[in-house]
Structures are given as structure tokens and as C-alpha cells.
Amino acid sequence: MARKKRKDNKGRILKQGEYQRSNGMYRYKFIDMSGQEKVIYSKSLIELREKEEEIKRLKFEGVNYSNISLNAWFYEYMESCKKEKLKDQTYTRYCQYWDWYVKDKVGKMKIKDIKRMNIIKMYTDYLNGKNGIKLSIGTLKYINNLLNSAFSYAVANDIILKNPCTNIMNEFCKDNQKNKIALTQKQQQQFINYIANSTDTRIKVYEPLFIVALGTGLRIGELLALTWNDVDFKKNIISVSKTIYYQPQQDRKRVQKISTPKTKNAVRTVPLLPEVKKALKKQKKQQFKLSIPRNVEIDGHSNFIFTTMNGTPYISDAINAVIKRIVKGRNAKEVERAKAERREPELIPNFTAHIMRHTFCTRMCENDLNVKTIQMIMGHGDITTTMNIYTHVTEEKKQLEMHKLYNIKIS
Structure with a gap:
């Protein structure tokens, strides 16, 4: 929108x-x-x-473009090449990341003076947490995509001869690359069971949300943008047609906005699994019991499913904070229990809302669903994304099956 x-x-x-x-x-x-x-x-x-x-x-x-700063070049590039092509939230996100992590670093330098070593030093400092800001390899990749695009545009316009970011992430990903690790079936159950058995209402209230997240594979923005009109209990489907994000304003405040999903493939219907259906009905009763307003409107949409007490949708950062708190609390109890039982504790790894999406995709791959079907349910724009997960899961299953060969006698 x-x-x-x-x-x-x-x-x-x-x-x-x-x-x-x-x-x-x-x-x-x-x-x-x-x-x-x-x-x-x-x-x-x-x-x-x-x-x-x-x-x-x-x-x-x-203008003598040979003396232009990287900041000025990036803003010109965004204005002339990206503004009309990108969704509002994507354009805003690009500019935010630039302002947060590049603008006051190499951004101040003249573009002609920036060498590969300048970029490497900036990335190394961020990975090591120098100056109080420590970034993950995933965030660095995001930043590098922005830099790489701006430098490529400069090369195409004969401002510089070479792109200093070409293949630069290879120097960092060899040792730091980590695949997205999905929760195992057991970890997934332990996470939900801890919430279900909790006496803390601040945690228990999120149980339906996490069941729906783990049972649909929706992106967090898609999940939080869901309204009751998107759910068809008779046909057992959820219609995904929008996403929610934060839009910065002139006064530096942020407001929630609704837009179409990430790609055209993201507009889809997702099957309503029995457990998910039960969780949604529980959420509806919970909203009614707590008298949560359903008339909060964002860009023409209202009647949101997962909201705060005042009826506004949750924000993704808050959900990630809740996950972190739940994992920390559950693991602390597990350590105590394991110590009393004289065994090693079974800890749940720290994860984000996006890992729940990855986990659902992994469960489908483990159950040998057709790859094309998985792509449609997940809303992947490129089937390569689906195949990467499917291949990884298949390889793990193959390794487990290989152990059975040890029982075969040759002579």
C-alpha cells in the first residue's frame, strides 16, 4: 500500500x-x-x-564527481535509481542502515579515496564490537549490499575504476558464516511447553502467537499484520496479503504502517493446521476476555489478531525480546533440574522470530512435502531458497539413514 x-x-x-x-x-x-x-x-x-x-x-x-563524498553519492544513487523502485519500508530501511553504520565511518570519505582496506577495517571493527557497536555477519552482509550497489553505480558512471567491495565478504564468511539453525522438534516442543506451563501471564499470553508462528512459517511482519478477516475457519486457510513495519517520521517518531508483502510470491494462502486453528480460537477468546479494542486502524486495516492491550499490533523487536526472555527463563530452570538429576542440561539455543519461520520450513522438508508446494506455502520468491533448506534437511536424513548400513553383513 x-x-x-x-x-x-x-x-x-x-x-x-x-x-x-x-x-x-x-x-x-x-x-x-x-x-x-x-x-x-x-x-x-x-x-x-x-x-x-x-x-x-x-x-x-x-560538479566534479571525483571529489564527491561516499555519503553524497549514496544519497544521489538512492534518489535517482532506487526511490521509485523500492517499497517505502525497504527504501527507509536502506537509508536507516546507512545512517546508522556507514554515514559517520567511510561515508565521510571521498569516494575516489576509499580502498578495500578501509572497508575491511570498518567491518572488522563492527565484528569485534569496537567503539561499542558489535554487529553480526548477517548485518554486515546487509550493509555490504548497500555499499556494493553504490560503488557499482560509481564504476558504471566512471567515477571510480574498481569496486572495493567486490567479493569482500569472502574474507569474513569463511570463519564467521553460520547457517540459520532451525529448532529441532524437541526444542520446539520444549519452548511451547514452557510457555504453556508458565504461571507468568506476561509469558503465557504469547502462547497462541508462537504456535501460529511455528505452524505457518509467516514472516514476522506478515504474522503481526494478520487480521481476523484473513482467517477462514471453514476453509481452513490463512490469507497472507500484507505486512507491517515501522515508518520514521519527520519528528523522528515512528508509526506503524501496512504494505504489501516482500514479493509477489508472498501473497498467498497458508493451510490452517489443527493446532494453529485451536491457537487462533484461543487468541480470540483471550482478546474478548481482556476487552482488547478491535477498532484500531492502520492504513485502512483493523481487527488485528496479535496486539497489545490497547489494540495496536505488536512490533517485531518486542517479540524477539520476549523470545529471549522465555529462552533464558526456561534454560535457567533446566540447568537447576539437570543439576538435581545429575545429568547434562538440554538447553534451547537463542533464536529470533525469523528462526521460527525457518523451523516450519524445515518441518515440511522433514516430512517430504513437494518442494514446489513448500515454496508456495513459504512464499519464497526464488525456489533456490527452498531448495537450499530442502537439500540441507535431506542430507541430514541421509546421514542418519547411513548408520543403518553398519548392520549389513558383507561376509
């Missing part, structure tokens, strides 16, 4: 970077060619846009 356009007090649609203050003054925020954020003001929108055009003329006419 398209982002709601911001308007001034006369109902006129404002462009990207334009904003009207409460006193009626207009403001335009932009990035200059040195990569610095600048702001101009005007009493009228017409005058403001005249100034904008002058800025663009000075910015792009006769």
Missing part, C-alpha cells in the same frame, strides 16, 4: 524532504555534495521550491 502523502495546511502534497512547521514556515532538508545535511526555510511553498530547483542546479551542474 502506498505511503500516505504529507500535506501542508492548504492541502497541497509535500515532496520528499519538504515539511511545514506549526508556525506555517516551510522547511526543505537535503544532503549537499560533501555529504552534509543542510536545511533551508521559506515563508511560502512556491518560494521554497524555487530554492530547491536552484539547489539541484548547483548540485548537479558542473
Whole structure:
């Protein structure tokens, strides 16, 4: 769903970077060619846009791109090549990651002066947690995708001769690459059983959500965007047609927004398994019992399934925090129990909401569902993603079956 356009007090649609203050003054925020954020003001929108055009003329006419900063180049690249092609939440996410992790590092350097060693040092510092920020290899890959695209665009425009990010992640992934590890069937049951048997209502309230997550494989944004209108108890299906995300605002606050899913393949129907159906009915009773409002509206959608007490959908960060708290509490009790029983504890590994999606996909592969069917249920845009999981599971099953060969007598 398209982002709601911001308007001034006369109902006129404002462009990207334009904003009207409460006193009626207009403001335009932009990035200059040195990569610095600048702001101009005007009493009228017409005058403001005249100034904008002058800025663009000075910015792009006769500029010596060989001296342009990486920050300025990235923002220009995003504005001219990506803005109209990406979903709002994706565009925002790209810019956020750049501002968080690149802007004040190599972003300040002139693009022509950036060498491979500068990128390697920045990545190494992040992996080691230098300066108080420690990032995972997955986050570094995300950042590298942004850098790689910006540098490739610079190469294509003859600004630089070589892309310093080419194959750079090979130097980090050899030792740090970790496959997404799905929960085993036993770990999955231990996780749900701990929640079901908990006397802490702050934990127990999430039981339906986690059962639905583990029984549908929905992405966390898709799961939290579900409304009761998406569930058909008679046909036993869930319709997936939207996702929820946080959209930063001009005042630096964030609001929840609804959009279409990640890819066209993500618009799909998912079978409603018996346990999932039971969990959803339990959630409906729980909402009624707690008198949770169902009229909270986000971009025309309301009647959300998984919400806070005030009726607004949960946010993904909160769900990941809950998972972490549950795993920590469950493992602490297991350590005590194992000590009393004089055995090694069976601990559940730390995981995120996305691992629940991976776990569901793994369960389907273990049960030998058709690969194409798995792809459709998961909403994978590329069947390669499905095949990678299927092949991994098949290989593990083969290794287990191979042990049976040891019982075969040759002579």
C-alpha cells in the first residue's frame, strides 16, 4: 500500500524532504555534495521550491564527481535509481542502515579515496564490537549490499575504476558464516511447553502467537499484520496479503504502517493446521476476555489478531525480546533440574522470530512435502531458497539413514 502523502495546511502534497512547521514556515532538508545535511526555510511553498530547483542546479551542474563524498553519492544513487523502485519500508530501511553504520565511518570519505582496506577495517571493527557497536555477519552482509550497489553505480558512471567491495565478504564468511539453525522438534516442543506451563501471564499470553508462528512459517511482519478477516475457519486457510513495519517520521517518531508483502510470491494462502486453528480460537477468546479494542486502524486495516492491550499490533523487536526472555527463563530452570538429576542440561539455543519461520520450513522438508508446494506455502520468491533448506534437511536424513548400513553383513 502506498505511503500516505504529507500535506501542508492548504492541502497541497509535500515532496520528499519538504515539511511545514506549526508556525506555517516551510522547511526543505537535503544532503549537499560533501555529504552534509543542510536545511533551508521559506515563508511560502512556491518560494521554497524555487530554492530547491536552484539547489539541484548547483548540485548537479558542473560538479566534479571525483571529489564527491561516499555519503553524497549514496544519497544521489538512492534518489535517482532506487526511490521509485523500492517499497517505502525497504527504501527507509536502506537509508536507516546507512545512517546508522556507514554515514559517520567511510561515508565521510571521498569516494575516489576509499580502498578495500578501509572497508575491511570498518567491518572488522563492527565484528569485534569496537567503539561499542558489535554487529553480526548477517548485518554486515546487509550493509555490504548497500555499499556494493553504490560503488557499482560509481564504476558504471566512471567515477571510480574498481569496486572495493567486490567479493569482500569472502574474507569474513569463511570463519564467521553460520547457517540459520532451525529448532529441532524437541526444542520446539520444549519452548511451547514452557510457555504453556508458565504461571507468568506476561509469558503465557504469547502462547497462541508462537504456535501460529511455528505452524505457518509467516514472516514476522506478515504474522503481526494478520487480521481476523484473513482467517477462514471453514476453509481452513490463512490469507497472507500484507505486512507491517515501522515508518520514521519527520519528528523522528515512528508509526506503524501496512504494505504489501516482500514479493509477489508472498501473497498467498497458508493451510490452517489443527493446532494453529485451536491457537487462533484461543487468541480470540483471550482478546474478548481482556476487552482488547478491535477498532484500531492502520492504513485502512483493523481487527488485528496479535496486539497489545490497547489494540495496536505488536512490533517485531518486542517479540524477539520476549523470545529471549522465555529462552533464558526456561534454560535457567533446566540447568537447576539437570543439576538435581545429575545429568547434562538440554538447553534451547537463542533464536529470533525469523528462526521460527525457518523451523516450519524445515518441518515440511522433514516430512517430504513437494518442494514446489513448500515454496508456495513459504512464499519464497526464488525456489533456490527452498531448495537450499530442502537439500540441507535431506542430507541430514541421509546421514542418519547411513548408520543403518553398519548392520549389513558383507561376509
